[in-house]
Amino acid sequence: MSIRIGIVGYGNLGRGVEYAAAANDDMELVAVFTRRDPQTVKIHTPGVPVVNVKDAAAWKDKIDVMILCGGSATDLPVQTPQFVRDFNVIDSFDTHAHIPDHFAAVDAAGKETGHLGMISVGWDPGLFSLARAYGNAILPGGKDYTFWGKGVSQGHSDAIRRIKGVKNAKQYTVPVEAALASVRNGENPDLTTRQKHTRECFVVLEEGADPAYVENEIKTMPNYFDEYDTTVHFISEEELLKNHSGLAHGGFVLRSGKTGENKQHNHIIEFSLKLDSNPEFTTSVLVAYARALNRMAKEGRTGCVTVLDVPPAYLSAKSGEELRRSLL
């Protein structure tokens, strides 16, 4: 029997879940829920209804896992604790500082109603969190390093767009190769913010705007840019759309630590991602964890869990015996 999947929100993530569910034989997309007029939302899978999100509760017995594809700023803090009252739910909530609060809200509502929620599933938080957890447990006393990119940071691009005279902008976060090499080399460096990443900005100016003013506003912006080496390129809107509309991203998590009688042996554990499409990869992770969530819910677990609570075998449709034979 297939795992019946529902999608809430049909943007980049919602579409990604749709593709990922289609790539897994044991998944069946049964409905897409939207805040827009359902008539205006065209999805790819033939025969799957698009439903007004207000009518979602009527689907509570027809969906095994509801995958929430809203944003972390305003959608998920409301939606996840609300939907877990009727469904087993999974989200990609990625505001690290607010994870404990979000967890508590989903946990309480899930326990009260007998459902299971899984939050912060994706690659960071998500797979990068796993890499940190495994690395910390295996090499106690070691050092963690996380590098992001090369990829577009939505938050930094938005910050540039708020500057007077800027029409459009994209900001790439770029890991510094020399810093990565030093970590890989076992040098266990102490790295400042500036030494880990550079920021590269592609900016479209409004008619008559002053490039020197905009460049200075960017480079001196507190928190976002002032602690980084930042490069600013002024380009046309056409060039921005043509060359900087991609959704590629990636990054590196490294754990470096020492063992032995005199701590004389160094070890490096490295996990990295190189992604052509950030939202499609994030949703591929979500869909694999939806399978695990379904299994954990069937076992009677309620409340809230994260990727740290999930046995790896639960992500797979294969039996334990098959996995031991083919992958162990």
Added chain:
Amino acid sequence: MSIRIGIVGYGNLGRGVEYAAAANDDMELVAVFTRRDPQTVKIHTPGVPVVNVKDAAAWKDKIDVMILCGGSATDLPVQTPQFVRDFNVIDSFDTHAHIPDHFAAVDAAGKETGHLGMISVGWDPGLFSLARAYGNAILPGGKDYTFWGKGVSQGHSDAIRRIKGVKNAKQYTVPVEAALASVRNGENPDLTTRQKHTRECFVVLEEGADPAYVENEIKTMPNYFDEYDTTVHFISEEELLKNHSGLAHGGFVLRSGKTGENKQHNHIIEFSLKLDSNPEFTTSVLVAYARALNRMAKEGRTGCVTVLDVPPAYLSAKSGEELRRSLL
């Protein structure tokens, strides 16, 4: 209360467990068991008894997890199913083809006696198995690549030492950089055995042996060398001991797969290790999983499990709340 650890077998792995247990505040080494005369075995930790392995059963209520540090060829197939009758046990059994049989033997004995065993814990099998499991679940339809090295292969070194005229030898398995680069580049290559690894041999000849004969015997040896590009260096025993006694190793697991409506986006998940000491890293993994094993056993689980069955959070001494706040 500390987790009380016992070690069976005091070679490179046993010593590694001793160091790793000392590096974890919640672990206490309570005894080392040996087949040798206990008087002749000197361990590093003051006050910890060395006991004849025949007397191990007397310690059944004093040890939470027994870590088995024997070899996979002849020790563990006997020891693990035997020790799980009295203890919760963990081993690093690494003969991939025999894992299903080993699992079945430990599972049956553990279920019968109410203990839990965990097998094949280390880096391959172990962390590399995890990387393969996560990668396969997240990118279905993708391709797996595993590269080993640079590091000494004990099996290949032994094979060379069996050749007539060879006094001593070390064999390094070396991943081919160009093949790794092609995978990282998203080219999804089909790689032959020869294209993935080269083999580099350092050989000490016996007095009067014929180097041409030995070199030919090595390079044409079925399974071990004939499918690889192999380099043979003849060196002195002094040079071998001085420059080739290290236990460094490592490797790479990559998963490459496509997503999207037309599978137009490629993604690379890469996990790699660069280890100064293969046995010390392996035992660092064993000790972290001993913590998880202790917790799963306390929850009432019996029989046999592998790393694929263990929630990542169980490897850590930190609470779920702490992990969510600091690592997620």
